[in-house]
Amino acid sequence: MKSMTWLIHLMRPYWRRILLALILSTLTITSHIGLMTASAYLLARAALHPPILDLMVTIVGVRFFGLSRAVFRYFERYVSHDVTFRVLSQIRVKFYEGLEPLAPARLFNLQSGDLFSRIVADVEIQQNFFLRVIMPPMAALLVLCGYGLFLANYDLRFSVILAAGFLLAGLGIPWIIRSLSQGAGRRLVSLKAELNTQIADSLLGITELLAYGQARTQLNKIERTNEKLAHQQRRIARLSALSSSLTGMLANLSMWLILVLGIVLVEQGKLSGVNLGMLALGAFSSFEALFPLALVPHHLEQNRAAADRLLELIKAQPAVxxxxxxSPEPKEMSLAFQEVSFRYGEGEPWALQRVSFRIPEQGNLAIVGASGSGKTSVVNLLLRFWEYDEGKIDWGGYSLRDYPQQRIRDSIGVVTQRTHIFNATIRENLLLANPEAREEELIQAAQKANLHDFILSLPKGYDSFVGEGGFKLSGGQRQRLAIARVLLKNAPVLILDEAVEGLDPITERAVMEEVYQLMEGRTTLIITHRLSGMEKMNEILVLDQGQVVERGKHNELLQLEGFYRKLWDNTVQRPPLEDV
Structure with missing residues (x-):
């Protein structure tokens, strides 16, 4: 029920539009009833050959109801869909507002395909909540009251027959369909999410699937899931056909019962014969309001399942x-870890254990170690993606926890191993760091990153598209673009997390030269397991299994013949000792 309450709460600001849509829906069905009753009355009167002037009002009524039905239907669809799309926009905003604080800690174990399914498919399902769950029962009730009162003017038993038909069609048939569906709506949502996840994973890993000959196996897996989904959809389609048939049967039964009762009343002289067809056809056409009701439980189940999946993330508590x-104002741009310990979850091994270091303002520090030693965890804590368990992180004389997350991230420029390049132009990717940057600032940042000449060689210059993930750029060009982006941000603190990983030695040296220029005047932390250029660092920390095992300058650590020396021998072509 929490999910339904949440959806209704989102709809409350639009109650005037909802009321208007409901009135228009009722008027649309009323116009259909009016068209059928006026037509039946006109034919019955015309059979008696009255003067043509006696039929003029009825003829005008037929024309009016025929036109008004189309007009009311148009405006009803316009208003109801307007409400629906406004609510969907609110859901998308709420979902993003709830999702953004969770990244990346709470989204750590969530598959990208499943997340995409929630953002797209689960949000789209909510369009049924107003159109197919809320409005149809309310419109049917208004139609029953309105036409029931009209029938009561002729004989109360007509209203009783209509009410019985409405109750059976509006309550009995939905109960039957719900019993037969047995959770089909929830399974439909689950299977759609599973299929989207499998397709997304297949597209992202298509190269590996082809390389290892597993494309057919993955395709078979997708086909099995798709067949399960198609089976559920066929089942829903059969239930929809069954509900329409049963509703149509009750509509015909109600019409015939009213017709038989009307014949009896005509024979008794209590009802005019010209009204007989009008009353019967009016009752039949009023069942138009009931055809959507049979699948209301199914749509409600789908809405609840999809809304539960959305609320699971929206209501989740962020890790930080x-x-x-x-917020205090930092006294200086210095960073310090004091006996910091951290792990990614209860029962997980410690990623960091009692780590301590200090980077003075405009100073630099390198943290090195093998993969899995805890280097990136330091970056995650500094950016407040996760919260440390023990110790203290100090920034400018105050605890890191005293600052808002955005305040910290605005002051830090990050170049990572896998900097994401958006499928947009070079200009748009650069402006991500500073949307208000002027053209000359853009060019200056690109020049400092040695990227400007390459950009000018492209047909559209800074307006050239780089493709999905920047696939039109080489590895070195992507890293230079990341450096230019950091330069444009002009943050006082710089973090380089495996910034040259995956680059060839020549490109690595060129990028590192640009990095050293970028470090000037900034408090810098370099995370790497490649040791070229470490002689330029003020201090080096060596991590192993989350613990600081060595610290000092480059030459000092080489002389220790410990962890650092082993890393140096494994990752760098060892120069002669006198050159060290």
Whole structure:
């Protein structure tokens, strides 16, 4: 029920539009009833050959109801879909607002395909909530009351027959369909999410699937899931056909019962014969309001399942929360870890254990170690993606927890191993760091990153598209673009997390030269397991299994013949000792 309450709460600001849509829907069905009753009355009167002037009002009524039905239907669809799309936009905004604080900690184990399914498919399902769950029962009730009162003017038993038919069609048939469906709506949502996840994973890993000959196996897996989904959809289609047939049968039965009762009343002289067809056809056409009701439980189940999946993330507690107190102003751009310990979850091994270091303002520090030693965990804590368990992180004389997350991230420029390049132009990718940057600032950042000449060689220059993930760029060009982006941000703190990983030695040296220029005047932390250029660092920390095992300058650590020396021998072509 929480999910339904949440959806209704989102709809409350639009209650005037909802009321208007409901009125228009009722008027549309009323016009259909009016068209059928006026037509039946006109034919019955015309059979008696009255003067043509006696039929003029009825003729005008037929024309009016025929036109008004189309007009009311148009405006009903316009208003109801307007409400629906406004609510969907609110859902998307709420979903993103709930999702953004969770990244990346709470989304750590969530598959990208499943997340995409929630953002697209589960949100789209909510369009049924107003159109197919809320409005149809309310419109049917208004039609029953309106036409039931009209029938009561002739004989109360007509209203009783209509009410019985409405109750059977509006309550009995949905109960039957719900019993037969047995959770089909929830399974439909689950299977759609599973299929989207499998397709997304297949597209992302298509190269590996082809290389290892597993494309057919993955395709078979997708086909099995698709067949399960198609089976559920066929089942829903059969239930929809059954509900329409049963509703149509009750509509015909109600019409015939009213017709038989009307014949009896005509024979008794209590009802005019010209009204007989009008009353019967009016009752039959009023069942138009009931045809959508049979699948209301199915749509409601789908809505609840999809809304539960959305609320699971929207209501999730982020791993890091900001304090309500006023943010302090850092005294200086220094960073310090004091006996910091951290792990990614209860029962997980420690990623960092009692780590301590200090980077003075405009100073630099390198953290090196083998893969899995805890280097990237330091970056995650500094950016407040995760919260440390023990110790203290100090930034400018205050605890890191005293600052809002955005305040910290605005002051830090990050170049990572896998910098994401958006499927947009070079200009748009650069402006991500500073949307207000002027053209000359853009060019200056690209020049400092040695990227400007390459950009000018492209047909459209800075307006050239780089493709999905920047696939039109080489590895070195992507890293230079990342460096230019950091330069444009002009943050006082710089973090380089495996910034040259995956580059060839020549490109690596060129990029590192640009990095050293970027470090000037900034508090810098370099995370790497490649040791070229370490002689330029003020201090080096060696991590192993989350612990600091060695620290010092490059030459000092080489003389220790410990972990650092082993890393040096394994990752760098060892120069002669006198050159070290």
């Amino acid at each position: 929360t900001d304090q309500e107190s006023v």
